[in-house]
Amino acid sequence: MSASVEAGTLALVAGAGRLPELVARSLERTGRPFRVLAVRGFTERAMRARASATVDLLDIPGTLRILKEWAPSGVVPAGGVARPSPAALLNAAHAMRNRDILRHMAGGDDRLLRAVIGLLEDEGHRVVGVHEVAPDLLGRRGQMGRHVPSEMAQVSIGTGQDMLNALAPYDVGQAAVVAAQRVLAVEGPEGTDRMLARARAIARKPFGYGSAPKGTILVKLPKQGQDLRIDLPAIGPRTIRNAAAAGCVGVALGAGHTLVIDEAQTVAEADRQGLFLIGLDVAP
């Protein structure tokens, strides 16, 4: 984290899901002051109650006005927002008298957020990631939980790391299901849960003897150069359950680069299901 955001009040822009609340609690634990900006239709109830202001997702002028007034030392986007409809984007672009934004927003999955971050930075704001202001929410290095990877699972971990590194230059593959030298699934835009469902189906096929190959694991790593402010890999108890259902014997994640939602529950679930949970060193 750069020096200028190490102190001062943060603006927590609260999208959907539990993450904004987890970040708020983490900031409270460390005594860091913050204000909550809610996004209408996305922020969950617990955070809405704590919001100092509420904006519409595409009301960018309104959002910039509020943030100018607050003058936070950093703006922290947390939690998802669904992609607005083309019509809503068109209206927003029209309202801003700026058709360029439409072009950016109509692009890839991350481009909407990237465009918004760009706008905020143009206005002089520092946009900082959850991983920077709430590092206690991230998976730690080494063994979490009580299960240990077998020798075969260690081979799987190596294969997964190498293969995901080889995929680093391409816009794909933040996670994979691997068994020793075999790669059973590479994650695309469908996300980790759907990839695990696919691995489960593959293990069930006649060719799979009705079970996953020995040493099957889930590996989840950030891409090199990935902007963690926009796309922070995350796992939680559900990921562990889905990995277990796909026949995985463990989960390996990028230490310090992966959000572990409800760490205590996630580790407890891994212990209960017999899965190891391990944090790997990630190339900086």
Place this chain on the structure above:
Amino acid sequence: MSASVEAGTLALVAGAGRLPELVARSLERTGRPFRVLAVRGFTERAMRARASATVDLLDIPGTLRILKEWAPSGVVPAGGVARPSPAALLNAAHAMRNRDILRHMAGGDDRLLRAVIGLLEDEGHRVVGVHEVAPDLLGRRGQMGRHVPSEMAQVSIGTGQDMLNALAPYDVGQAAVVAAQRVLAVEGPEGTDRMLARARAIARKPFGYGSAPKGTILVKLPKQGQDLRIDLPAIGPRTIRNAAAAGCVGVALGAGHTLVIDEAQTVAEADRQGLFLIGLDVAP
């Protein structure tokens, strides 16, 4: 093709599907003599009628006996066989008084065929691939059909080639769905048709605006060092239909390394659906 299999009678081991018949017709066109060995429960009717002998999938001693008698200049496996049940494998291993084979057969998807090829080679047979004896069944270099890749589709082709080459050292990724720099899906053991179904579902998601990104294509290449006798990439009219349904504007395949089942029909389907079909140079 090595000199010793350029002449003499071949043994065509006919598995399931239309491929054995296509190979037989190709051999007839070139005047190459061959005999057909049918596999009980797998060989289709048209080929069963032409079989000189029939064996059970796991009757390896019987198969070796027949091939010893035939003394073919090459053994050509063609068409799929489903993986036998563990019990059937156990019986076969027992019958052969050889538990080693069980170990090999219980491994990866290709290991059963690899083990059988190894056994045949131990007995002095040459096992040759369909691509060697019937090269007219393979996709050609350059444009097939009447549609031409757009500039954006050419970017997609480049991304797909580079990414699949990066994956070459790993046991995964013989095909991918790519749109410009984005990789929408990487094929795992589920096969091309299921991967295309996934790409179709991704394009339909709310984030996809209900259609595939511009320049989406299917790229299908052999892996470097892939044993084409065991695993020859294949496309056909159904692949074209599934690619079209996934929003692809074209299909790029490894020239001379990909079986095009019913080439005339495949090209006609691509023409009708508005898809280009192009054969890429493959690193030797």
